[in-house]
Amino acid sequence: MDNRQSAVDVLKGLAIIGVVLHHVKNRRFDAAVQEQLLGVIHVMAWAVYAFLFASGHLHALSRRQEGAGEFIWRRAVRLLVPYLWLGALYAVVFQVIQNLGLVDYDPTRIEPTLLGKLKSLVLCDQDHVIGEQLYFFVLLFGVSSAFVLLLQISGSVWFVAWLVGALFVGLVAMMAMRPLPLATTGLSREMLLGALLQYALGYLLGKTREARARWQWAPVAGIGVGAVLAVISRGAGYSWVMLFVPLALYLVLDQVGTGARGFAPLSALGQMSGAVFAFHTPFILQPLLIFLFKLQVPQLVNVGVSVCVTLASCVVIHKVLHRYAWLKWLRI
Numbered sequence: 001m002d003n004r005q006s007a008v009d010v011l012k013g014l015a016i017i018g019v020v021l022h023h024v025k026n027r028r029f030d031a032a033v034q035e036q037l038l039g040v041i042h043v044m045a046w047a048v049y050a051f052l053f054a055s056g057h058l059h060a061l062s063r064r065q066e067g068a069g070e071f072i073w074r075r076a077v078r079l080l081v082p083y084l085w086l087g088a089l090y091a092v093v094f095q096v097i098q099n100l101g102l103v104d105y106d107p108t109r110i111e112p113t114l115l116g117k118l119k120s121l122v123l124c125d126q127d128h129v130i131g132e133q134l135y136f137f138v139l140l141f142g143v144s145s146a147f148v149l150l151l152q153i154s155g156s157v158w159f160v161a162w163l164v165g166a167l168f169v170g171l172v173a174m175m176a177m178r179p180l181p182l183a184t185t186g187l188s189r190e191m192l193l194g195a196l197l198q199y200a201l202g203y204l205l206g207k208t209r210e211a212r213a214r215w216q217w218a219p220v221a222g223i224g225v226g227a228v229l230a231v232i233s234r235g236a237g238y239s240w241v242m243l244f245v246p247l248a249l250y251l252v253l254d255q256v257g258t259g260a261r262g263f264a265p266l267s268a269l270g271q272m273s274g275a276v277f278a279f280h281t282p283f284i285l286q287p288l289l290i291f292l293f294k295l296q297v298p299q300l301v302n303v304g305v306s307v308c309v310t311l312a313s314c315v316v317i318h319k320v321l322h323r324y325a326w327l328k329w330l331r332i
Helices: 005-022 031-043 047-061 068-101 115-121 127-133 135-154 157-175 189-207 211-215 216-234 237-256 259-272 273-279 283-294 299-323 324-328
Strands: none
Touching: 005 047, 005 237, 005 259, 005 273, 005 299, 031 299, 047 135, 047 189, 047 237, 068 115, 068 127, 068 135, 068 157, 115 127, 115 135, 127 135, 135 189, 157 189, 189 237, 259 273, 259 299, 273 299, 283 299, 299 324
């Protein structure tokens, strides 16, 4: 396998672990445990951006010859169709749980009726629980579609370099006012700009491999600038650091090589990351956390076991979906 492809898979494997860890917080845990989990979430705040970086990079490496219209249609089938059928499934399960009285949902975040829940799929921000679970599908579709249209209009990879620079300037201007919410979900202005930046950066890296040595220092310099900003602004620079982590990790992985046996599980997990993202919450991870809590398992042990079992379950789901041809439409 091309080392660039392997490095991307390992990066995605690390990122999907971060995504799962992002959802381990549970209101039943003690305040001290919640604080520890919040620290882990902050450290892994770059995870979603890593998937956008990886998608842009793989786009650059692809040998598929297609126009913008064909690309957007293919992305719609791959991303929006799963978003809709998974969202509908989530809505039904939420409705059943609600009707059984097992959980009382905040009416400001989840519609009381099934029809209302299905309608809320049009929105995928933090105020709509169903869409929020799967917002990344919509985010990636929108960002990749916008990028390919801009690329077709410009017709030059150098436009991508200018785009990356312009997005960095825009994000720096935003950070001057407040920290970027990189660890949040939804389709905020900051998230959209940061996502487009990561996709374009990944694409640019893939198209300029031979010139990489000239700007390999960039992520190190970016993290250094972010550290200074963090001190000056009392935290705002943290968001800047997170913007550079996917690029820095990819360059390290590509440099050291990922053919060693120790990287194999992460590479495999990265290849299955779509299934993990789609199925891990709220119907695998959260029930496990609650079940083990009721068994009075030590809370940090609960977290570790729940994360490992969730990842293993999603790997099994992925393998089952790819084993049977008649399940092809369910593949993520």
